[in-house]
Amino acid sequence: MSPFLQVSGLTRRFGGLVAVNDLSFSVAKGEIVGLLGPNGSGKTTVLNMISGHLPPSDGQIALADTRLSGLGPHKIARQGVARTFQLVRALPSLSVTENVIVALAFGRKRLWGEAARLEALKRLEQVGLAHRAGQQAGDLTYIDQKRMELARALAADPQLLLLDEWLAGLNPTELQTGIELIRGLKSSGITILMVEHVMEAIRALCGRCVIMNAGIKIADAPTAEALSDPAVVTAYLGEQHA
Amino acid sequence: MLVTAVLSGLVLGGTYALLAMGLTLQYGIARIMNLAYGELIIVAAFLSYALFTYAGISPVWALLIALPGGFVLGYAIYGLLMAPLVRRARNAASLEIDSILTTFGLLFVIQGLLLVTFGANFTSYSYLNDAVQIFGTRLAANRLLALVLAVVLGAAIYLVLTRTLWGTALRAVAVAPGSAPLVGIDVERAARMAFALGGALAAAGGVVISMYQTFTATSGVVFTMKALIIVIMGGVGNILGALSAGLLLGLAETMVATYVDPGLTLATTYGLFLAVLLWRPTGLFGRAVR
Amino acid sequence: MTPRFLLEISAFIAVIAALALLPLFASPYGITLMIGMLGYVALAIGWALFSGPTRYVSLATVAFFGIGAYTCAVFSEVLAYPLLLLVAGLIGLGVALVVGLATLRLAGVYFVIFTFGLAELIRQLVTWYEVNITGTLGRYIFLPVTPEGIYWQLLALTAAAFAMSWAISRSRLGLALKVIGEDEVVASHSGIDIARVKLGLFALSAVIMTLVGAIQAPRWTYVEPSIAFNPTVSFLTLIMALLGGANRLMGPILGAVPLFLLFEWLSANFPNHYSIILGLIFITIVFVLPNGVLDFIEKGWARRLPVAKPAEVHK
Structure with a gap:
């Protein structure tokens, strides 16, 4: 399947800090992909660059055949x-x-x-x-x-929906409703990239996860596989648990 | 001609730098834009004029009255008018509107008082108006004195801010108003002091300007504008930035006045301002306080 | 069309018609007073059109007002009267677009100072031009326009400005402005081109101000830069629109009418102490309102006039 959202070499610097470093991944049409990582790993910065809230320091973002990087947020919104x-x-x-x-x-x-x-x-x-x-x-x-x-x-x-911890803070009943709601969106053909910490939701919804740590991609695989990757476990739990 | 222009530019620039340092203290530390800043300058200019014309007191002595006078006035303006607004403000937007309206009001009051007292005419006096020979050109002695005074005062304030604990506390507030209380700095007191120091510098600048320029009761706003432009060009709260940008603006204005047309100096100021804002919105020298 | 809508339209037309008949009864002084008042109402509406929703405190009012007045003076002998207004409007529009493109990215006090300086800059440029190119500073305006004529034109302009701000408040553009005022990030992410909306509104508001200057100019007979670009006009417009409630349709009118009369009375009775009293009024207003001017505008008006929507801001 050809990629619908294509992110390549995406980099964002804030002064001396590199929040996102040479990140590349893609999302196919109709897919739900989780963007995971410990706090401060640069997930929200990635969403901000895709939606045009922040201009990338380097790298490219493309949706279908349209280049998004370099466009303002209102133009990106009109691209869907x-x-x-x-x-x-x-x-x-x-x-x-x-x-x-x-x-x-x-x-x-x-x-x-x-x-x-x-x-x-x-x-x-x-x-x-x-x-x-x-x-x-x-x-x-x-x-x-x-x-x-x-x-x-x-x-x-939208053709592409970016959810930034939308399921955080819901009680168990609300969470189930929320998961069903997002699953329903998938069946209507919307492609979703979601930043999320609620594991239950990630396992239920995301076929694949991109995992970041300190601005760098450390895993990009089907969810179960990505979550058990040693590098990922280290990133979340620290060295001694790996 | 070039040497004359450069020297005149340095004189003007030195004065501008002095004025801008005062405003950058007020705006950078107290975070309140004092739109009546230029009126303080003009009050001091008239004070100097009155002392010289009616009592024969030299502007250098007038400085001894203007400096503490400006300090007290700045202190009082912050304590009486600004502090209550700061305390009750719930967000930045609300404080901004209130302080803009209040300092506008103050601008009108001071300007009105000056108009009633001194009238609307162009005012000047002739002090040390003999030319001195310097670098192969001739410069009025009052301009030379103005430059010396600006350098001395500027250097003094710079040393106070960088070499004393008290000055360091003020600069800390300019950089991080949120964290300053954590290390035991009283932010309101710092703001009051910054306003007072700013007032003293404005008054000193006013005396210096009056020695070699004509002024009117209504020219305060132009000085406010120029001082603010310099502050923005130099980076808000940045003392050295204000100094360099002040000199730059003084030179640019004098060059345009000498070689192009004296009527276009304000356009020059404005053009520079726009260029800086569009090119480097945080100022030529960044926002950092050195 | 709802009955309420029809009622409002009829009321609007009735008020304009009544005002249009006024010169038949009013004394010459009355007409002079009405011209001044209508001028400020139109300026305040124009100001509020842009500054109300965007919260950009603009002091450029007199820059455009003065451009209008000066255009009228410069071209009064070469152009036919209606054409004169058109040219003035176009010049105002051109300046607004250039200035807007360069400066609408500024915010807060930078914008205040910039707009304030703009008036001063244009004044100096006009002075420079007049002294160096034309060789005279002042100009006489001899136009065959009666005070009644000026009054009716200003009334038409004010009515048009009012109708425009009413139409905008109900349009897509009005919603865009509300969203921009509330949260620019949401606005841009919803597909609103913030820069274009702001620029458009700035230009529209500038054209209204320019036309006020152009229409009023013949009243003066003689203009020079210090008259046409008097910064007090900007300050008064700002305070009128702000205190009346810049985000409400009737706000600018509610602010401009009483304040104009007050300022008129002050300048007639205390010509020498006018600006002192004006300044004290500014300061008093700020200190009398317990939670500040912004809070008063956003909440106070809403409480007093329950029809209004409270424009509360949660930060």
């Missing part, structure tokens, strides 16, 4: 890349529906007016938040804000 943020970014003074309409109005669909409102409600229903549609986003609980953020990302009609 949507994301959620590690720390939820709601638009607190807008209503929940308006939050979702933002992605519809300026994303690939360019919906506005009544059509946008109906579509937004559909997306809210999809994440189980339809009953909060009229509320101010700032009044939602943290978990509901996360749901809303996913609805907003889905409303953008």
Whole structure:
């Protein structure tokens, strides 16, 4: 299968610190890939570079045949890349529906007016938040804000969805619902790259994992195999456990 | 002609550097943009003018009044107007709007008082206006004195900031306002001191300027702008940056005035400012405080 | 179309019509006063259009106002009147696009100083041009425009500006502005081209300001750079729009009308101490509002006028 998302030689420096160092991997169309690694290993920086939030210092990112690296975030969004943020970014003074309409109005669909409102409600229903549609986003609980953020990302009609610890902080019941929700997205053909720490979710969802440590890729293999890789175990648990 | 221009440029640049050092202390350490900064300069210029014209007191002696006077004024402005705003501010945006409006208000009040007292005319006085021979060219003695005063004052403040514990504490606040309290630095006191020192430098600059330039009750805003431009060019909070950028701007303005057109000096300042902002937004010399 | 919408439209048209009839009854002084007031209302609407949602505190108002006035003065003898306004608007637009492209990446106090300096720079350039190229500093404007004519034009401009800001607030562009004001990262990741939106709004707001200057210029008969580029205009516009509530449709009007009358009264009764009193008012306002000006604008107005949406910011 030809790669859909192709990352090659990606590097990001902050002053003297190299947060991501010569990282290359690819994701096939319709695949769910986990991007793992200990805290500070550069995962979020990678997502930030794919979504255009940070320009890469070096290297290339391409989606299908389009080069993403070098484009601004709004142009990357219009190429069909949507994301959620590690720390939820709601638009607190807008209503929940308006939050979702933002992605519809300026994303690939360019919906506005009544059509946008109906579509937004559909997306809210999809994440189980339809009953909060009229509320101010700032009044939602943290978990509901996360749901809303996913609805907003889905409303953008993405080809590639970037999830940054979207499942973190959910209780066991919510986690099951969340996993089902993401699995459902896969069947609708969306390609997903997810940064995640919840092992249960990774095992349930990701066919393959890319694992990073200190900015470098240390494993890239089917999930079970990647997680048992000695280098990975060392990275997570330290030298003596390897 | 070139030597004259360079010397005049250094005089102007030295004064600018002095002014910018004061503002970079205020803005870099107290983190409040004092839009009435130039008004302090003009107050001191008028003070010097009044002392010289009505009492025959030389501007050098006026400095002895202006320095502590500016210090007290800066201290009072921070303590009375800024500190209450800082204490109640819940976020940066709110403090920014409040401090902009307050210092605007102060700008208007001081400017109004000056207009009522001295009128709107161009003001100047003639002190040490004889030419001296230097490097094969002639330069007015007052300009030479201005340069000497700027160098002495600038060097003094630089030594205080780099060689004393007290100065080091101030610089620590400029670099890391969040961590300074952890090592026992009282940030509010540091901010007050920075404002006071900035006020003293503004006043000193005002006296120095009045020795060789004409000024009006309303020219404060132009000085605020130039000082801020220098501060940004030099990197906020960076004393040496302010010094170098001040000299650079003084030279550039004098060169344009001498060889192109005196009416285009502000355009030069502005062009330089834009170029720096677009090319290196953190300033020519980075943000670090040396 | 809802009944409420129709009601609002009719009310708007009725108010404009009533205002249009005013010169038939008002004294010459009344008309002068109304011209000044409408000018500031239009400036405040223009200011709020850009600065309200983006939170860029701009002091460039008088730069554009002055460009308008000066264009009117320079071309008053060569161009027919309506064409004059068109040229002024185009020059304002051109300057706004150039300035905007160069500076809209600045934020906070840098932008404040930059816009403030812009007015000063343009004033000096105009002075330089007049002294060196034309050889005179001041210019006379003789245009066959009556005070009533100026009043009606300003009224039309104000109505258009108001209608525009109303239309924007309901459009896709309005939503884009709200999102930008709230969180630029979300805005750009949702596909909003932030730079273009800001530039467009900056230009629109500048054109309104330029036109106010161009329309008002004939009232002065004589202009010179220090009159046309008087920085007080920027300060007054800022304080009017800010205190009225720059994010609310009626805000600029609610701020401009009472404050204009207050400033008018002050300058008539205390001509020499005007700027001192003005400064003290600024300071008092900041200190009287317990949680600061921004909080007052965002929460205070919302409490007082329950229809409004509170624009709360959680950081």
